[in-house]
């Protein structure tokens with residue numbers, strides 16, 4: 001009988017995209033909304049990257065490419081991983097996909113059987129549990145909060161491991177919390193993964209956006225044993241402000257990459273041809289643009305954290321990376337507003353401020369604000385949140 005599949009019915013639409021859509025609809029009606037919902041940098045893609053795409057298009061590079069990406073791009077990715085992450089991969093161990101999200105999807109499909117458990121630290125990026133669910137895997141959440149800088153202690157991870165554990169998803173710096181794991185923690189996680197023999201999917205999409213002199217550590221760089229178990233995920237969306245281009249990649253042992261390639265060859269085929277030379281130009285071209293963007297994010301980060309902590313009922317930890325703050329707003333809960341969803345509705349309607357409820361990230365005492373928006377917007381938004389919060393206290 002004709003009916004929608006159980007698999008599709010079990011997927012929840014992305015709450016981060018939903019709030020952004022609602023805010024944009026209000027803006028289209030002429031309502032002045034301050035949008036803290038965005039999950040993308042507010043900078044334009046650097047010119048030299050655009051130029052490379054235009055030149056490639058003009059030269060007629062418009063046909064299918066190898067499924068896993070062009071040889072030039074895979075070489076540039078290997079060079080980048082060697083230079084910046086201390087990772088030695090060969091081009092045959094790289095696969096380029098339609099955004100890092102697609103890389104994660106392929107990686108999960110290639111390694112998860114029905115019933116396999118995937119450990120996901122919470123708060124988590126909304127797509128992880130959905131992707132694991134689409135593969136009929138079972139997400140196992142391990143909670144953390146601001147008392148540990150939004151990182152899960154390895155002892156807590158250990159307790160979550162069972163005979164069915166197939167994979168851990170690690171996201172440092174984290175969306176939505178900005179939490180960053182330090183080298184010692186990453187070493188402990190690597191030891192646990194080796195001892196128990198599970199994969200680590202390391203989503204490093206925010207590696208460049210990291211503050212206060214912290215160093216990003218790629219877990220696969222810690223030795224051959226952990227490298228064999230790791231699927232390193234990265235992409236161009238965040239570091240190079242290229243969210244619309246849909247460019248991501250994975251690096252892993254050959255059999256994993258081959259399985260991902262088989263999956264991708266029957267779904268997406270290759271990534272858009274003429275954006276691949278632009279991706280080469282992003283990796284091999286000047287990197288100052290990235291540093292400038294991060295310096296600006298840093299300025300906004302301090303400002304928004306201070307501003308939020310001045311508001312009664314809100315307490316906000318200083319994030320170590322990414323471009324989100326994840327304030328604890330449970331002090332505002334009461335008769336009128338009982339949870340993060342109600343608070344975000346209240347903020348949008350009363351204060352014309354768009355933020356994403358923590359519930360979608362598995363953490364209902366929080367909301368996520370993106371500071372990938374102008375300083376003026378941040379100032380205006382903070383004033384509005386303060387006004388709305390005063391009505392709840």
Ligand SMILES: *Cc1c(COP(=O)(O)O)cnc(C)c1O
Pocket residue numbers: 039098099100101102125171174175203205235236237238243246247248
């Ligand atoms: C933005 C984001 C991605 C994916 O980005 P793409 O645009 O698909 O490359 C992956 N993981 C996290 C945590 C993100 O925030």
